[in-house]
Amino acid sequence: MSVSIVPTLRVLTPVGVLLGTVFVGLVFGYWANAAFFPGTAPQQPINFSHRIHAGEFEIPCMYCHTEARRSTSAGVPSISKCVGCHQSVATERPQIRLLMDYWVNKEPIPWIKVHDLPDFVYFPHKRHVQAGVECQTCHGPVETMDVISREAPTEMGLCLTCHKEHQVEFGLDCLTCHK
């Protein structure tokens, strides 16, 4: 008497198909998140263009992001910085009117963070700016972007490659970046 495995397989086929579909779905879902596509950019409350400000008018990054050279976070400029120029410049544009609404209502602009590192990473901007690292190394060619998107892969590999290349003292120690 021989025992065949075929009837068992026949019963298991739908289960197998189901599991396979779920597996493929999980894999696809993992890769198809927003972080995977480098070009995706969130819709910001105001269509601020870095191309016009940093590119055409050549305003230095540090003029608005003043904290980058002396703080861990680069910081988003306060509205008063925007209004400083825009109370006399291009006041009639619709986007500037939007800005002035925030100014009049004394509300902060709810910008959406694009280059958002995970919470377990310690990245002091001041160390890197003082060491002469170009902003574009991690942020991509910001001066050509109308809408900011995440161009450079801000992942561990980028940090380690750069630390290795510049022979940062103890730059490969885990606790240098992980907190």
Next chain:
Amino acid sequence: MSLVGDFLTRWRAYRKPGYIYGDEFDGARRDYDEFDYAWTMTIDLDRCTGCEACVTACQAENNIPIVGATAFAKGRQMQWIRIERYWEGEYPNAKLGFIPMLCQHCDAAPCETVCPVSATYHNQDGLNAQVYNRCIGTRSCAVYCPYEVRYFNYNNPVWDAPLAEQLNPDVTVREKGVMEKCTFCIQRIRQAKDHAKDDGRRRVRDGEVQPACVQTCPAEALIFGDRKDPESRVSISMNDPRAYRVLEELNTDPSVIYLKKVDDNAG
């Protein structure tokens, strides 16, 4: 190099990463010969009153979860520093002693050699580092730790409504399945180094770094510093004749040094 000599060097390297191995040894895992800093803490048991201010400070500074009654009953409470109580003698001559117990940052740490994924290792500052992202939660390190100071996250941490607002942004909130322990407040050490660099200094001055427990101790029983600097407060304090290390016979070479309590009524 002879087979035996090589074996001994390798064994020493395995047991004491960060120490001098000799030039010809190419199996060294680090590119430095000795510690850059050697962070050390001394705890004066004569001053310790067992008030647990250090425990509370640590809890607040390092986002240590409050596990709740059920988990507590299972012995899953987390305290990176805890006060051990010791009763000596019989009533009416009973005496109470306290020993604050925290990660000893052993230079020959048993926990480091057993981690299958190198989530815990010794870094150039003489710190026993724990990398949460690497940890896969085998808990072998906790088994091997003779001081029982490693704590495992059996559950995801939960903070009741207003408490989540007081989390320290400089410290990761560990999730379920990860081992954690005292870091000597690595975030403060890192910050002090950053400030030193801003001032154009290579090294941190003595007293610039204070872990939360040291800062809080009302009796100043805890002293923290770099024992490589012979002038530092901790170096002076660790040369006290009362100094000893807990479970010294295990040769773990701890970085936490206790100063014995002097008993006035003894002998």
